[in-house]
Amino acid sequence: MAFAILCKIIFALLILLPISTTAQTNLNITLGSSIVANRSNSTWLSPSGEFAFGFQQIVPGGYLLAIWFNNIPERTIVWSANRNNLAEEGSIIQLFQDGRFELNDPRGQRIWAANLVGPRVAYAAMLDTGNFVLASNTSRVVWQSFDEPTDTLLPGQTLNQGQDLVASFSETNYSSGRFLFAMQTDGNLVFYTRNFPMNDNIFAYNATQTVGSGYQVVFNQSGFIFLAARNGTILSFLSSDSTSSSQSYQRAILEYDGVLRHYVYPRFANSTNGRAMGWSVSNFLPSNICMRIRSNNGPGACGFNSFCSLGTDQRPNCGCPYGYSPVDPNDRMSGCKPSFIPQSCDRELNETGLFSFIEMLNTNWPDSDYDHFEPVNEDWCRQACLDDCFCAVAIYRSSSCWKKKFPLSNGRLDSSVGGKALIKIMSDNATANATSCNQQNRKDRSTLIIAGSTLLGSSVFINLLLLSSLLFFVCYNRRKPKILQPSTVLPGVNIRSFSFIELQEATNGFKEELGSGNCSTVYKGVLDNENRKLIAVKKLGKIAEIAEVEFMAEVSSISKTNHKNLVQLLGYCDEGQNKLLVYEFMSNGSLASFLFENSRPKWYTRVQIACAIARGLCYLHEECSTQIIHCDIKPQNVLLDESLIAKISDFGISKLLRPDQTRTTTCIRGTRGYVAPEWFRNMPITVKVDVYSFGILLLELICCRRSVQTDVENENEEILSYWAYDCYKDRTLKLLVADDEEAIYDIKQFEKLLMISLWCIQEDPSLRPNMKRVLNMLEGSVEVPIPPNPESFTIIS
Numbered sequence: 132m133a134f135a136i137l138c139k140i141i142f143a144l145l146i147l148l149p150i151s152t153t154a155q156t157n158l159n160i161t162l163g164s165s166i167v168a169n170r171s172n173s174t175w176l177s178p179s180g181e182f183a184f185g186f187q188q189i190v191p192g193g194y195l196l197a198i199w200f201n202n203i204p205e206r207t208i209v210w211s212a213n214r215n216n217l218a219e220e221g222s223i224i225q226l227f228q229d230g231r232f233e234l235n236d237p238r239g240q241r242i243w244a245a246n247l248v249g250p251r252v253a254y255a256a257m258l259d260t261g262n263f264v265l266a267s268n269t270s271r272v273v274w275q276s277f278d279e280p281t282d283t284l285l286p287g288q289t290l291n292q293g294q295d296l297v298a299s300f301s302e303t304n305y306s307s308g309r310f311l312f313a314m315q316t317d318g319n320l321v322f323y324t325r326n327f328p329m330n331d332n333i334f335a336y337n338a339t340q341t342v343g344s345g346y347q348v349v350f351n352q353s354g355f356i357f358l359a360a361r362n363g364t365i366l367s368f369l370s371s372d373s374t375s376s377s378q379s380y381q382r383a384i385l386e387y388d389g390v391l392r393h394y395v396y397p398r399f400a401n402s403t404n405g406r407a408m409g410w411s412v413s414n415f416l417p418s419n420i421c422m423r424i425r426s427n428n429g430p431g432a433c434g435f436n437s438f439c440s441l442g443t444d445q446r447p448n449c450g451c452p453y454g455y456s457p458v459d460p461n462d463r464m465s466g467c468k469p470s471f472i473p474q475s476c477d478r479e480l481n482e483t484g485l486f487s488f489i490e491m492l493n494t495n496w497p498d499s500d501y502d503h504f505e506p507v508n509e510d511w512c513r514q515a516c517l518d519d520c521f522c523a524v525a526i527y528r529s530s531s532c533w534k535k536k537f538p539l540s541n542g543r544l545d546s547s548v549g550g551k552a553l554i555k556i557m558s559d560n561a562t563a564n565a566t567s568c569n570q571q572n573r574k575d576r577s578t579l580i581i582a583g584s585t586l587l588g589s590s591v592f593i594n595l596l597l598l599s600s601l602l603f604f605v606c607y608n609r610r611k612p613k614i615l616q617p618s619t620v621l622p623g624v625n626i627r628s629f630s631f632i633e634l635q636e637a638t639n640g641f642k643e644e645l646g647s648g649n650c651s652t653v654y655k656g657v658l659d660n661e662n663r664k665l666i667a668v669k670k671l672g673k674i675a676e677i678a679e680v681e682f683m684a685e686v687s688s689i690s691k692t693n694h695k696n697l698v699q700l701l702g703y704c705d706e707g708q709n710k711l712l713v714y715e716f717m718s719n720g721s722l723a724s725f726l727f728e729n730s731r732p733k734w735y736t737r738v739q740i741a742c743a744i745a746r747g748l749c750y751l752h753e754e755c756s757t758q759i760i761h762c763d764i765k766p767q768n769v770l771l772d773e774s775l776i777a778k779i780s781d782f783g784i785s786k787l788l789r790p791d792q793t794r795t796t797t798c799i800r801g802t803r804g805y806v807a808p809e810w811f812r813n814m815p816i817t818v819k820v821d822v823y824s825f826g827i828l829l830l831e832l833i834c835c836r837r838s839v840q841t842d843v844e845n846e847n848e849e850i851l852s853y854w855a856y857d858c859y860k861d862r863t864l865k866l867l868v869a870d871d872e873e874a875i876y877d878i879k880q881f882e883k884l885l886m887i888s889l890w891c892i893q894e895d896p897s898l899r900p901n902m903k904r905v906l907n908m909l910e911g912s913v914e915v916p917i918p919p920n921p922e923s924f925t926i927i928s
């Protein structure tokens with residue numbers, strides 16, 4: 132994800148890159164002068180060189196006639212003439228002999244012209260204030276860019292009655308967008324949502340309430356922005372910055388997200404005042420746009436069916452609820468569409484059973500409700516929405532239940548909202564119900580054993596628990612485990628309770644360490660009285676915080692699992708601080724060492740391991756009495772027994788190992804391991820995080836290399852998931868397979884597994900299949916459709 136952002140930044144920089152060098156140095160632009168929109172990048176500069184007038188190429192072959200900051204690498208645009216009608220290559224801006232100032236395309240069709248009233252123009256000039264002027268022979272200004280602002284005000288500029296700023300459509304599309312900041316002729320200064328693409332205004336989301344007194348917005352050279360009356364009295368301060376414009380570049384812009392921001396950029400390295408060299412926000416209005424836009428028609432701040440929340444950087448983020456995806460992945464404000472087919476109202480179909488709810492706290496779509504009930508309880512509210520095909524979302528708050536219908540508008544997520552949104556989505560299990568994962572075992576066992584004989588002598592139980600670098604132990608189960616009393620003997624559970632002394636003896640005083648992670652260490656042991664059975668004893672450290680109840684609840688839920696692709700829990704020890712788990716010992720160590728530390732294992736063995744892991748996960752997700760999300764699927768957490776049967780370890784304990792209650796997102800930037808993108812986002816964590824990790828693991832299995840490998844010759848091969856998609860898309864599978872002859876021989880199967888893994892690593896969790904479906908695809912009982920680009924889901928929250 133970080134990589135994708137970087138790419139975007141680089142792309143944006145490329146677009147806005149160095150133009151100039153061929154600027155004219157004479158300050159008066161004489162009659163007859165012109166600039167052609169082409170690669171020669173000629174410009175007219177202001178005397179100091181700080182501002183340039185000319186063409187910027189916005190899209191290939193599409194030029195914007197603009198003014199920009201020329202002395203900073205960003206080349207920030209502050210004004211443009213033809214934002215809604217880009218000029219093609221070869222278009223020409225010309226100051227004609229008769230004083231007309233016009234932009235024409237190569238065929239002479241007029242794209243834009245300065246609206247001239249008054250004496251004849253004698254010359255033009257780009258001024259150091261950022262104002263481009265046309266003046267008469269007596270130096271009277273006939274036309275100036277400051278009188279036709281686009282979205283930006285500069286120091287020295289005023290916004291007068293009847294003038295307004297119109298936001299750009301998006302960060303990179305400079306067309307007129309969805310918001311307006313208007314100095315009205317009645318004296319009121321108002322922010323409006325625009326009825327895009329029409330020019331009328333829908334909803335005022337902030338206003339100074341200065342009808343009759345407001346006259347103009349002034350941005351003065353000391354960095355103050357205020358609303359003044361006709362007699363000069365200041366009616367309202369909008370912003371101020373302590374650095375004057377001699378120390379910093381400044382601008383105020385109504386940005387595409389509807390927020391007016393006052394930006395500052397230090398002119399010299401010695402005048403940064405602790406700021407970074409670059410644009411930083413000094414002030415912004417309104418303080419929380421997400422909460423202010425609430426209109427009866429129109430989508431709100433983020434588009435229909437989306438929700439808006441203020442990020443830590445105080446910028447509005449647009450998000451889609453779980454189960455929804457952006458209408459246009461390239462336009463974060465385009466709104467969201469359900470990724471499922473909404474409930475049918477056909478009574479004969481009765482789809483009630485196919486739908487369930489996702490909960491979002493502090494979220495609401497005010498004004499989309501069509502029904503309100505009170506006093507009711509939450510269960511009643513859920514059922515009422517479930518039974519009602521018109522109900523898209525129910526809001527439950529203090530004994531009240533509101534039913535909401537499509538399209539949902541004015542969505543917001545804010546701590547002041549309170550209550551709970553119940554978002555009705557089609558259950559994952561309802562879409563893929565074809566074959567059960569119990570219908571398995573057709574191909575695997577015999578071949579596994581054959582393959583097993585040829586392999587490895589090395590393997591000790593290393594890396595059992597390299598919980599290591601990744602900091603994600605939080606895992607939230609929507610189905611809460613049943614709470615047990617601490618003293619209860621686990622009912623119906625076939626595991627032993629060990630004393631600490633017993634385990635101390637079995638491990639010879641915790642002598643032979645098999646592996647360790649942040650919060651636990653694993654030791655090898657042997658049970659003397661049970662046929663010298665080998666065991667692995669996991670000692671949980673730093674667990675003073677683990678509530679007794681929670682430990683036993685987790686042990687109970689783990690102990691109820693029983694599947695041949697899960698490492699079996701044999702017992703536990705719970706004596707105060709001493710909390711240990713006893714597992715069967717796995718003689719062939721971890722998949723990580725099997726796959727990466729020795730010669731390449733057989734293709735067929737690797738495929739069987741993939742199927743085995745899929746079966747284990749499918750069981751955890753769908754078949755145990757308490758659904759278990761693993762949260763940390765990776766080769767280190769898959770162990771191999773003496774017959775090379777893969778077993779998943781460390782499931783069910785993610786809650787016990789969390790260092791704190793929050794998702795920690797530090798240290799992850801830039802690397803892309805096994806962690807699903809929703810960990811970084813404000814999205815619910817579901818079983819789909821395991822599907823994602825499985826997808827990465829599957830890629831590693833078929834390609835027999837690590838998901839991130841930095842010592843490769845070709846940079847675009849570093850991140851396996853990106854490279855794999857490229858190879859898939861470009862039909863260059865051979866690059867991926869490399870010299871793996873067995874895989875080359877079975878290239879059809881290789882491609883199928885690749886396609887399955889591309890489905891699993893979709894950034895949008897709702898696009899990922901569930902594990903049952905993954906298993907069906909692996910087993911061949913379900914076709915594998917063409918996977919989309921995993922990255923096609925943009926970063927929206």
Ligand SMILES: *[C@@H]1O[C@H](CO)[C@@H](O)[C@H](O)[C@H]1NC(C)=O
Binds near residue numbers: 167169170171
């Ligand atoms: C740009 O246009 C000018 C004027 O037509 C021409 O002289 C120049 O060669 C062109 N430059 C490029 C790079 O096309």
Ligand SMILES: *[C@@H]1O[C@H](CO)[C@@H](O)[C@H](O)[C@H]1NC(C)=O
Binds near residue numbers: 151152171172
């Ligand atoms: C004009 O700018 C483009 C990219 O911004 C650059 O590739 C090209 O070399 C520049 N042309 C001249 C004549 O400087």
Ligand SMILES: *[C@@H]1O[C@H](CO)[C@@H](O)[C@H](O)[C@H]1NC(C)=O
Binds near residue numbers: 159253267270
């Ligand atoms: C620009 O032209 C005007 C009018 O011809 C003249 O008064 C002025 O001195 C010129 N300025 C410069 C810097 O050449």
Ligand SMILES: *[C@@H]1O[C@H](CO)[C@@H](O)[C@H](O)[C@H]1NC(C)=O
Binds near residue numbers: 251268269
């Ligand atoms: C400016 O131009 C007008 C005609 O447009 C002419 O009458 C006047 O004398 C000129 N003034 C100067 C200072 O050249």
Ligand SMILES: *[C@@H]1O[C@H](CO)[C@@H](O)[C@H](O)[C@H]1NC(C)=O
Binds near residue numbers: 190300304305306
């Ligand atoms: C910018 O957005 C507008 C409105 O959606 C669209 O019509 C136009 O094609 C876009 N321009 C570019 C360069 O993408």
Ligand SMILES: *[C@@H]1O[C@H](CO)[C@@H](O)[C@H](O)[C@H]1NC(C)=O
Binds near residue numbers: 362
């Ligand atoms: C200036 O105008 C404002 C608003 O119209 C008014 O309240 C104020 O009294 C005026 N001040 C002076 C000094 O005239």
Ligand SMILES: *[C@@H]1O[C@H](CO)[C@@H](O)[C@H](O)[C@H]1NC(C)=O
Binds near residue numbers: 352353354355365
């Ligand atoms: C800008 O406005 C502020 C606030 O009224 C004032 O203190 C300051 O002197 C003004 N600066 C200039 C250069 O006019």
Ligand SMILES: *[C@@H]1O[C@H](CO)[C@@H](O)[C@H](O)[C@H]1NC(C)=O
Binds near residue numbers: 399401402
């Ligand atoms: C910062 O450096 C610039 C030249 O780079 C100089 O003109 C300016 O006076 C310096 N400002 C301060 C506050 O030292």
Ligand SMILES: *[C@@H]1O[C@H](CO)[C@@H](O)[C@H](O)[C@H]1NC(C)=O
Binds near residue numbers: 478481482483484
């Ligand atoms: C639809 O099916 C559910 C059970 O899935 C049942 O409770 C409900 O009464 C049915 N509704 C109608 C209208 O038949």
Ligand SMILES: *[C@@H]1O[C@H](CO)[C@@H](O)[C@H](O)[C@H]1NC(C)=O
Binds near residue numbers: 484485560561
């Ligand atoms: C799907 O799962 C939900 C709980 O997540 C359950 O209530 C529902 O009955 C399941 N539906 C089917 C068709 O298995």
Ligand SMILES: *[C@@H]1O[C@H](CO)[C@@H](O)[C@H](O)[C@H]1NC(C)=O
Binds near residue numbers: 561564
């Ligand atoms: C899913 O399978 C269960 C039995 O496993 C069946 O009762 C249910 O009707 C199926 N649901 C769908 C939507 O096919």
Ligand SMILES: CC(=O)N[C@H]1CO[C@H](CO)[C@@H](O)[C@@H]1O
Binds near residue numbers: 320367
């Ligand atoms: C510029 C502007 O209209 N600002 C106002 C926005 O709304 C807040 C709260 O109502 C006012 O305090 C601001 O003055």
